[in-house]
Amino acid sequence: MITEFSIDTHGPACHEFTRDIADWLMRAKVGDGLLTLMVRHTSCSLLIQENADPDVQVDLLAWLERIAPPADHPSMGWITHRYEGPDDMPAHLKAAVLPVSLQVPVTQGRMSLGRWQGIYLVEHRRAPHRRQVAAMFQPL
Numbered sequence: 001m002i003t004e005f006s007i008d009t010h011g012p013a014c015h016e017f018t019r020d021i022a023d024w025l026m027r028a029k030v031g032d033g034l035l036t037l038m039v040r041h042t043s044c045s046l047l048i049q050e051n052a053d054p055d056v057q058v059d060l061l062a063w064l065e066r067i068a069p070p071a072d073h074p075s076m077g078w079i080t081h082r083y084e085g086p087d088d089m090p091a092h093l094k095a096a097v098l099p100v101s102l103q104v105p106v107t108q109g110r111m112s113l114g115r116w117q118g119i120y121l122v123e124h125r126r127a128p129h130r131r132q133v134a135a136m137f138q139p140l
Contacts, residue, residue, distance in 0.1 A: 001028060005133045009123035012065070014049065014057035018118040021135065022111060030109050033139040037119065038101040040132040043091035044123050045098035051118030064124070068093040091124035098122060106137065 003024055007015050021035070039046050050056040068090040071079040081089040102119065105112040113119075121131055 001030070002134065002136045005135060007121045007131045007133065008128065009044070009121070009125075009131055010128045011126050012061055012123055014047070014060065014120045014122050016051055016118045016120050017133070018051065018111075018113070021119060024135065025106060025109055025111070025137065028137065030106060030137050031139060032108065033106045033137055035104045035106050035111060036101065036136045036138070037104070038134045039121060040134060041095075041129075042100075043088065043095055043125050044121055044129070044131055045095050045100055046102050046133070047098060047120045047122055048102060048104070048113070048117050049120055050116045051120075052116040057120070060122075064094050064098075064122075067097075085126075087124070087126045094122075094124045 005017060005020055007017060009015060021037070025035070037046055049060065069076055070086040071082050071089050072086040076090070079089045081092075104119070121133060123129065123131070
């Protein structure tokens with residue numbers, strides 16, 4: 001069983017969509033199995049991360065900006081791919097070190113996430129985008 005989630009973004013941010021996935025699994029009346037998610041883009045990522053304290057996402061985004069600042073930053077003079085703007089190649093670098101796919105066990109129709117875990121799309125670009133995440137449930 002496969003579906004797709006659309007997530008509208010407006011610059012670098014962590015967009016939690018755990019509830020959307022849980023609702024889809026509930027409507028589909030699934031049992032035990034494995035959920036696979038994959039983002040269909042090369043400049044954003046997927047993460048399972050804490051969803052209790054928003055400061056976690058703030059710190060994560062700040063850290064990503066430190067390890068891969070925009071290409072117009074003095075430390076990024078070595079970047080050659082600049083055609084799509086100063087945030088494009090750094091977005092690809094961030095997507096190279098963070099996952100673009102996730103697998104989550106599902107038990108009795110519910111994702112087996114920890115108490116404070118949520119599923120996030122992490123946008124790395126400055127401009128608004130509509131991001132697509134493919135989701136597939138494989139029953140056991």
